[in-house]
Amino acid sequence: PGFFILTSMILVTIFTSCLFSSLLLVLIYKISRYFTKNEKHRMLLVIIAGLCSPIFPTALSMFMHQVGTFFIFLSFYLLFKIKQEKLEDNKYFVFAGLSLGFSIASDFYSFFIVPILVFYIFLLTMFKNKQKFFIFLFGCLVGLSPFLFYNFSILGFHLELLSKYNDRSIYTTVSEATFNNYGFVTPRIEVLYQILIGSYRGLFFYYPILLLSLIGVFYMYKKFKMESGIILLIFIFNVIVVSSRVTWHGGYGFGLKYLLLSTPFLIIPLLFEFKDFESLPIKTIITILILISLITNLSGLQLLEDFIIDRKTLMIADMYQKDVSNLNLLNPLQNYYFPLLLKYGPRSLIFENLFEKHVDIDIRDIPLSRDWKPPYNGGTNHIPFLSFILILIIMGLLWSSELYESIKR
Numbered sequence: 001p002g003f004f005i006l007t008s009m010i011l012v013t014i015f016t017s018c019l020f021s022s023l024l025l026v027l028i029y030k031i032s033r034y035f036t037k038n039e040k041h042r043m044l045l046v047i048i049a050g051l052c053s054p055i056f057p058t059a060l061s062m063f064m065h066q067v068g069t070f071f072i073f074l075s076f077y078l079l080f081k082i083k084q085e086k087l088e089d090n091k092y093f094v095f096a097g098l099s100l101g102f103s104i105a106s107d108f109y110s111f112f113i114v115p116i117l118v119f120y121i122f123l124l125t126m127f128k129n130k131q132k133f134f135i136f137l138f139g140c141l142v143g144l145s146p147f148l149f150y151n152f153s154i155l156g157f158h159l160e161l162l163s164k165y166n167d168r169s170i171y172t173t174v175s176e177a178t179f180n181n182y183g184f185v186t187p188r189i190e191v192l193y194q195i196l197i198g199s200y201r202g203l204f205f206y207y208p209i210l211l212l213s214l215i216g217v218f219y220m221y222k223k224f225k226m227e228s229g230i231i232l233l234i235f236i237f238n239v240i241v242v243s244s245r246v247t248w249h250g251g252y253g254f255g256l257k258y259l260l261l262s263t264p265f266l267i268i269p270l271l272f273e274f275k276d277f278e279s280l281p282i283k284t285i286i287t288i289l290i291l292i293s294l295i296t297n298l299s300g301l302q303l304l305e306d307f308i309i310d311r312k313t314l315m316i317a318d319m320y321q322k323d324v325s326n327l328n329l330l331n332p333l334q335n336y337y338f339p340l341l342l343k344y345g346p347r348s349l350i351f352e353n354l355f356e357k358h359v360d361i362d363i364r365d366i367p368l369s370r371d372w373k374p375p376y377n378g379g380t381n382h383i384p385f386l387s388f389i390l391i392l393i394i395m396g397l398l399w400s401s402e403l404y405e406s407i408k409r
Contacts, residue, residue, distance in 0.1 A: 006360050010350070013062045013363065020070040021059030025050050027070070028264055031077050032271060034084050035224075041274040049267045052209050052293035057254040057300045065260045068107025071143075073264045075099035075117055080227065083124055093132050094139040096121070101143020105150075108161055112241045113261060114140075116233050123226060187244040194249075195242055199331040201249055201256045206296045206333070209270070209289040216269030231265045238262040254300035254337075299337035301346040301387075345385030355386060 001009075028049050032042040049055055058066055078096035081087065100117055103110040118140075125133040151159055197204050204211050220228040242248050242258040250257045273286065340347075353361040396403065 001360075001362070003360055006362055009062070010361065010363055013060075017059050017062055017066045020066045021055050024055060024066075024070045024073060024264055027073055027077050028267055031080060031268065034080065035220075035268065035271045036274070038274070041271060044274065045267060045271055048209060048270060048290060048293070049264065051297060052290055053207055053267065054203070054255050054257065054260050054263050056297045058257050058260050061253060061257075063253075063257055064107040065109065065257050068103045068110045069260050069264065071099045071103035071106060072110050072113060072117070072261065075103065076120075076230075076265070079117065079121055079124065088129075088132075090132070090135050093121075093135045094142075097136040097139025097141075098143040101140040102146070104144055105147035107261075108147075109241065109258065109261060112237055113234050116230060116237065120226070120230050183246045184244050185246055187240050191243040191248050192239065195239065195256055195259065199333070203256055203259050206255055207293040209286070209293045210263075210266055212273045212286065212289065213266040213269045216272040219272035219275075220269045228269070231268060234265050235262045252304060254304060295338070295341070296333060298346045299333060299341040301348065302337055302340045302344070303347075343384065345388045346391075348387035348391075351387045351390050355383075 025046050029042060029046045032045055036042060075096045078092055078099065082092050082096070100114055104114060118137075121136050122133055125136075148159075151162065154162065194200060194202060196202050199205055217228050217232055220231075238259055238261050242256070245258065248258070273282075349363050350361050353359075
């Protein structure tokens with residue numbers, strides 16, 4: 001890779017992962033108005049979603065999951081808007097279907113959640129206007145058409161996911177099961193433990209604030225029975241699917257990117273926990289959980305430690321297919337990421353490379369060797385918390401008028 005390729009990688013990441021993750025936060029803010037009129041609670045919800053959940057680390061890397069998550073949540077937002085505002089305009093049903101179909105075209109993992117939202121629209125229309133349901137399905141088919149055309153142009157009428165045909169001379173560490181069954185095996189209890197509360201990449205271990213979402217679902221059920229059920233089903237389906245993956249850990253990356261699909265849905269019930277936010281004990285608990293989740297994401301802004309963990313344990317396919325519970329899964333937050341956060345602060349390869357006058361900025365996850373020289377391992381001129389200071393300055397410039405008005409008040 002040279003300057004053109006490396007710069008293109010940055011731009012492509014900005015206009016896919018970063019962009020759609022940011023737009024996802026806009027959707028979360030917009031849908032929150034149907035649940036509360038408290039502007040502070042709505043803003044707090046967006047802050048938690050953007051900085052204290054899996055949305056943050058996945059926004060920084062080029063994956064398919066961010067785009068798929070945005071479109072599947074957009075579909076849910078439009079369907080919920082149709083219900084709450086009693087809309088009859090066909091365009092809302094078409095766009096909701098388009099978004100749902102395109103979520104599959106973007107990320108095939110969305111396929112496992114699509115039936116739940118199809119069931120949701122069926123319940124909304126079955127007693128009122130069944131024609132709207134078929135309009136929605138038409139939009140869904142149109143949204144799926146790029147995926148169908150792409151496969152047809154390569155495989156003809158033989159419909160399969162092209163990931164089955166990955167070059168095995170390149171993917172040398174991937175097991176036979178990954179190619180034959182698209183990487184799916186029977187769901188395993190020990191994997192369920194790891195993806196939910198395990199210290200390696202457990203969702204609630206990394207982001208304990210989301211534990212309150214499970215409580216919030218029950219409060220939500222009192223006023224929004226159908227939606228709370230849909231949210232719970234989406235989360236359960238997502239967890240079951242991930243637990244049946246051979247590479248359930250998601251390979252190289254920070255946190256568990258496979259649970260991103262259900263993350264925006266889990267964020268919504270937090271609003272029903274905020275209603276008691278004025279209570280000191282509740283406020284204290286929520287604040288502590290937010291800080292832990294925030295520190296988790298800030299700690300993840302280091303070079304990845306997957307080389308040590310993945311290559312020596314999880315990448316041995318036969319081992320973790322048979323018995324995950326016997327693996328010696330480390331705690332990367334305690335053993336690697338958090339100590340580096342205290343030493344360097346939040347990191348940014350882009351800022352650090354520019355500060356050290358390196359033009360070819362490589363933002364790829366490259367922890368394949370312990371012998372990387374500066375700037376990849378701190379840099380000869382690296383100033384602790386440099387990136388954090390620069391980001392605070394940029395935020396201050398962007399929000400200078402708002403900060404001025406706030407200080408004046």
